[in-house]
Amino acid sequence: MVQITPKDEELIALLKVDSREPVASLARKLGLSRTTVQDRLKRLEETGVIAAYSIRLSRELDQGGMRAFVTFSVEPRRQIEVGRQLARFPQLETLHTVSGKFDLIAQVKTGSSEAMDRLIDEIGQIPGITRIETSVILSTKLDRR
Structure with a gap:
């Protein structure tokens, strides 16, 4: 430790x-x-405490498109495979397991609302996903990453 x-x-x-x-x-x-x-x-x-250094784009440059939090309910014992399938979508910026009524939550970014709709439709075809809920991010009030 x-x-x-x-x-x-x-x-x-x-x-x-x-x-x-x-x-x-x-x-x-x-x-x-x-x-x-x-x-x-x-x-x-x-020691791996600092794993990497990264950049964060300016808000002006990163402002285009649409971001959303997408939550997923997954059939029991299918979460690992669903996670692998979700990882192949470059629009997913993060993917987390969570407690509560959903099993996974992702932050996604697309170029438009139409692209977001297509992405959600495509993700909905993944075997094992039983429910999807999308919350579009309107603005970011605080980001300490």
Whole structure:
């Protein structure tokens, strides 16, 4: 088990805001030396705490199209196969198992409402899916990813 210190948590929080922030700037904000921050980053990367760095597009660039949360009810013992079938759709940005009245929830993005309709129709043909419910995302009020 990897030990994460409060300073590690602060460092991770700063990286979530801007993963490209220079080490010197991170060190100043954390009150640590540059070398100490570099060592912490290396340890967090090597132990898998930091699995990858990524980008997030600006809202203006990523605004086109339509996003929705799509929930699925799945026949018992078919969830793994349904998950594999869903993974082949590039429009699915995330797919999660959840507790409650649904078994899976996905965030999907398409270019238009017509494309969303076609996608939902195609997904509905997957054997094992018994119910689909779609909630279109109107706007995002907070995104801390």
